[in-house]
Amino acid sequence: MSTRAVSIGEWLSSRRVAPYLFVAPIIVFGLAFFVGPLLFAAFVSLTDWDGLGHPRWVGLGNYLYLAVTDRFFLKSILNTFYFAFGSVAVGVPAALVTAAIIARSKYQAFWRTVYWLPMVTNIVAIAYIWKFVLADTNGLVNRALGVVGLPEPNWLTSPSISMLSVILVAAWMSLGHNILLFLTGLNNVDQSYYEAAEIDGANAVQLFRHVTIPLLMPTILFVLITSFIAALSSFALMLILTEGGPVRSTTVTGLYLYDMAFTDLRLGRASAAAYVLSAIILTISLVQLRLFRRGGVEAH
Amino acid sequence: MATNRSVRLRLPTIFRYAALSAGAVLMIAPFLDMILGALRTPAEQLAIPQVYWPHTPQWGNFARVFTELPMTRWLTNSIVVTLSITALQIVTSAMAGYALAKYRFAGSRFLLSGVLGAQMFPFFLLIIPIFFLLRFVPLAGGNDQLGAGGNGLLGSYMALILPFAVTWYGVFLMRQFFMSVPDEIIDAARIDGAGEFRIFTSIALPLVRPGLATLGIFVFIYQWNEVIWTMTVTRGAPQLQTLPVGIYLLRGAFADQSTESLQRAAICISVIPIMVVFLLLQRFYIRGLTAGSVKG
Known part of the structure; x- marks a missing residue:
């Protein structure tokens, strides 16, 4: 050298x-x-293409088609928001209450682990397990309802409640993840707030309302928004649990465009639909980022 | 006053544990239902009404899964694909995370915002284009120089592994871990004449070993459970199906109630080992989840 x-x-x-x-x-x-x-x-997304031949340029034709001609696209967006709002509305409060209880109980590691199990379970297993549990006649839930003499709903085969069932399964599935985030937040809360409130004679419900919720507000907002965004783009559960049915009652936009692409081979339209939904999701994400920057929520 | 206080505290305590236990039943019952379902005989499965508690648990169903279903192949595929992706992601994330944490270079700020921004894009937007880009890779899988004629990379493990070679989340996570490595140690090594790669491999990497474990376990569990992409690619390539995808794509040929027990046994096999991994290595996994919600 x-x-x-x-x-x-x-x-x-x-x-x-x-x-x-x-x-x-x-x-x-x-x-x-x-x-x-x-x-x-x-x-x-600007072409008409079946994946085999040459793509044919159609400009904004696919976007126009989705906005004007396609009767179902808007419905699929509504389904998507129904699912996202529903799973957040059910899942996040349930996780918050459970986390607040776990944080003030013994054997925390045990409880946490139990609630976390679905978090590491693959989506095929989750969907099939619930397909069996919610089955019309042989399912665990309807057997139990039958024993008590209650009506046995067709959880997954009636279009009026199928989305509700999917929402409940999604909430069950994400419970552990949200509990984890809330527990992390709760561990950062100064215990002296609780001691002071208890000395003042606050009961458990008052503690939760006037101490836990206000102190945890940044975490709650974070979990609400990120869960909402994740729910907007998820479709694997519907694909496997209900295949979007019955009568497309659980077809969210992600599933709709997936079928459009890989069953109907309408790749132009499917790509356009993917961009529309992504634009919605990215807008909400950017709003969330701004919100949290401004709120000074540096812990999250 | 004293009695008043103890009554006030004890009632909620009972209520608390009752609520937690009810919740725990709700979490565990579906899994028990799955195991019970795997232990029935076809006759019990078909009886009307269906027999719920199997008379003699058919543990043999778990063995039959290996002889009557392509379980061995699914397991092999799952292991090969998951381990390859995990190894690749650890390498790419550690290298990039280190560079983004410890160097300022032309474009580094841009790259960092790219890494953060890319995480916002939903995966479904990428499924269609990646699928067709892989199919049109020239000179692979029977394709000519222009990428036409064959299946491209779709028929190989590459199609399952390469799209997941980089995880933006992992890069960000590793950057967070490398930020905690003191600059003084790195500068001292430089003064001793060590090259940048030596510093990376023999000084920085060993210091973030817990971070590597966190990323590795997190990615392993995530990829073991990946379904959408693998399903899309392997619908036409059964020899590449992983465990969850294989179970899912069985449904057409295998859906009658007499064989449902086997299907459920297969589901158990796809779930239980990963739960054991999780129970053993929980603390690393959890750090992977919580570290991501902390912005640097």
């Missing part, structure tokens, strides 16, 4: 060059599996 020329090895591991090598893999894969596909999908 001469003193003037630097060897290639040294040059590569110099402070000037090494950082680029460290980030090279994520740039390569990011271009191939993120930026590239995004652009490709944008192009496809």
Whole structure:
């Protein structure tokens, strides 16, 4: 090695060059599996394409079709919001109350673990387990209702309550994750607030209303919004549990466009639908980011 | 006053544990229902009304899953794919996370906001384009130079692994962990003449070992349970199906009630091992979830 020329090895591991090598893999894969596909999908959304022949340019035709002609697209968006609002409205309060109780109980590790089990269970198993539990005649729930003499609803086969059933399963599934976030928040709450309130004679419900909720507000907002966003883009549960039925009562936009793409091979329309739903989700995400920056919620 | 206080505290205590126990039953009962369902005979399954408690638990159903269903292949695929993705994501996340935490270079701020921004994009937007881009990879899977004629990469493990080589969340997570490595240690190594890669592998990486474990377990469980993408790719390639996807795509050929026990046994096998992993390594997994909600 001469003193003037630097060897290639040294040059590569110099402070000037090494950082680029460290980030090279994520740039390569990011271009191939993120930026590239995004652009490709944008192009496809402006064409009529079945995945085999040549795409035919239709401009904004697919977006117009979804907005004007397609009777079901708007309904699928409504279903998506119904599901998102429903699963958040059921799941987040349930998780908050459970976390608040766990935080003030013994054997915390045990309770936590029990509630976390669905969190590590694959979606196929969750959907099938509940398909069996909610089955019309042989299902555990209707057997139990039958024993007590209560009416046995068709949880998954009646269009009027199928979405409600999906919402309940989704809430059950995400309970553990939300409990975890709330417990993390609760552990950061200064215990002296509780002691002071107890000395003042507050009961458990008052403690929850006047101490836990206000102190946990940033976490609650965070969980509400991120759960809502996640629910807007999820469709695997409906795909496996109800296949979007009965009579498309549980077809959310994600599922609608997935079928459009991989069953009907209408890739242009499906890509356009994907961009519309993504635009909605990204808008809400950006609002959330601004909200939290301004609120000074640095812990989350 | 003293009696008053104890009454006030004891009632909620009983109520509290009653509520937690009721909730626990709600969480566990569906899983028990799954196990009971796996232990019935076909006759019990078909009886009207269906027999709920199996007379003699058919533990043999778990063995039959391996002879009557392609369970071995599903398990192999699940393990190969999940381990490959986990290894790849650890490497890519650690390298990029380190660079974004410890260097300022042209474009580093842009890249960091890219990493944060990319996490906001929903996955369904990428499914369609990635599927077709993989199909049109030239000279792979029977394709010509222009990417036409064959199936491209869709018929290989690559299709299941490569799209998940990078996790934006993981890059961000590792950056958080590397931020806690003191600059002084790195500067001292530089003064001693160590190259940047030496510093990375022998000084920085060992210091974030808990972070690597967190990311690894988190990714492993997540990818073991991945369904949507794998299902999309392997609908036409049964030899590549992973455990959950294989169970799901069985339904057409396998849906009558007499074989439902086998299906449920297969579901048990897809769930129980991962639960054991989780129970053993809980604390790492949990850190992966909570660290992500903390913005740096």
